[in-house]
Amino acid sequence: MSLFFNGREWITPATMSVVDDSAMYNKNLSVGNILAIIGKSEGGIPNTALRFGSPDQARDILRSGEALKAIEKAFDPSTETVGPSEVVYVRVNPATPSTLNLLDAVAGVSLNLASSDYGRYTEGLKIKIENGSISGKKVSTGFGLDYFTIDNLERNAFSVVYTGANATATISVTETSITLTDATPTVLDLTTYKTISQVVDRINSIPGYSATILDGNDEKPALVGLDGVSAQSIKTTAYIVKGDLQAIHDWINSANEGYITATRPAGALKAPVNIPWTYFSGGSDGVTTNSEWQSAFDALQSIDVQWVTPVSPSASIHAMADTHCTYMSNIARMERRCIAGGDVGATDADAIAAAKALNSDRTSYVHLGFYDHDAVGNLTLYPPYILAAQLAGMFSGVNPGTALTNKSIKVRGLERKLRNPTDTDQLLKGGVLCVEDTLEGFKVVQSITTWLINDNYNRVEVSVGVATDFAIRNVRKAVDKFRGKKMTPVLLTQAIEAADTVLKKLSEPEPMGPAVLVGDATNPPYKNIKASIEADVLRIEFEASPVISCNYIPIVMHAVPYSGSASA
DSSP states (O other): OOEEETTEEEOSOOOOOOOOOGGGSOOSOOOOOOEEEEEOOSSSOBTSEEEESSHHHHHHHHOSSHHHHHHHHHHSOOSSSOOOSOEEEEEOSOOBOOEEEEEOTTSOEEEEEEESSOSGGGGGEEEEEEEOSSSSEEEEEEETTEEEEEEEEOOEEEEEEEOSSSSOOEEEEOSSEEEEESSSEEEEETTTSOBHHHHHHHHHTSTTEEEEEOTTOTTSBOTTTSOOEEEEEOBSSOEEEEOHHHHHHHHHTSTTOOSEEEEOOTTOOSOOOOEEEEEOBOOBOOOOOHHHHHHHHHHHTTSOOSEEEESOOOHHHHHHHHHHHHHHHHTSSOOOEEEEEOOTTOOHHHHHHHHHHHOOSSEEEEOOOEEEEOTTSOEEEEOHHHHHHHHHHHHTTSOTTOOOTTOBOOOSEESSOOOTTHHHHHHHHTTOOOEEEETTEEEESOOBOSOOSOOOHHHHBHHHHHHHHHHHHHHHHHHGGGTTSOOOHHHHHHHHHHHHHHHHHHTSOTTTSOOOBOOOSSSOSEEEEEEEEETTEEEEEEEEOBOOOOOOOOOOOOOOOOOOOOOO
């Protein structure tokens, strides 16, 4: 007899158990609300997703540029909404680092240095090498008035001495081997003995030789980690094998130095010679073409974000962003939306034409520039594509399904004043997300997409579309765990339960939940959840009511003649 339990056959009698934790899954919503900004900046690694949790972090890395301003506005967009918890940034300009080669005493390259950051500004980096105040080297790196310095930098790896019967004994060190020669040579292959402790143990096993680890360098590398030496006598008098070049390399690449990186080229065996302050060269911001923009959008494909703003007025870049969002939403199953903006000086007709060219339920278009203070306090006119990032920051700082309609924006003025409704009617009908100057402040007129084909709320109203995206993606994530499970009646019940749990969360009133689905006791926000199995297909269907923003408030006052009587 036997028993099949928990995936195995039990033959020997036993008391066995298993913990069923299928009901312990996290029932909270797990889809984010993250903004990604693509643009040009003075600093930052190109074509790489950089994450910032505050404008200060962005300023430290990006230094300056329109993209930095866009990020700053995104983090502080409105007095009525908070900003995003995080901004993902991709630098589009193909910048290169500046470089410098350090030479040894025979003009061989000891180290290839490169700036840690990328861009033309890195040509302001400099390095100085001098004798240490006691021993070794003093290495300093600097940019402007800021410096990193280390004194007495050296590495005494180990000492070795020969006290055997032969008249002479020498040691030679290369990148990959140590050769000890008395009567006959003994070669230590450093691909086998990779650390100092392994080398010393091996030397001490050879008759007549004695080696000692110095300065706690036990686990320091011996393979490509020691300074070179050729036929150095070690008869009777101990010789200290050094690793000064690797020590300089390691310090530059450590967290104690923040400006540059070092690479030890093949064949380098000597520490660099002293040099006065020497500047780096070759840093470039590069020339940005549509190819670089496409590469930046490609880099975002692996990053889970919900909002994208390209810091550019170019119609071709806007089309690229819209294509990206459409692909990521429909094919890659990571729904996202774009808010783009034109350049300063655009007319309403220009904006309507640009929106018509996009005609997308995934992209909104902004056409007015705004005034704000620059880094030194001057009131400056910024282009609409910066305002687009600000509006995207507002959307990524509110619960999904919340419209920006009638919400204030933090600016010092708008490029020009729109007439409401004369101008705003035409702009909204043309698919332009417009802002206006009101008595109560600068506000969003209505948060819409560029979709012109029909009046479906989920296509036109950004907030309704976001609510739909957020709901369907959370349900999709909740039931994805069933992929690969056995098709059984139990699976139908589990799938319905998982969908119901998420839909219930999506219907919780704010601030506890996003409330992207709305209804009441007599008309719940979701109903008729059905699951069915057909061969290897688990099909799930349900009805849901995404939240719709209040755009119009008609008021009727019924005027009637007054009637009454009076008496004295």
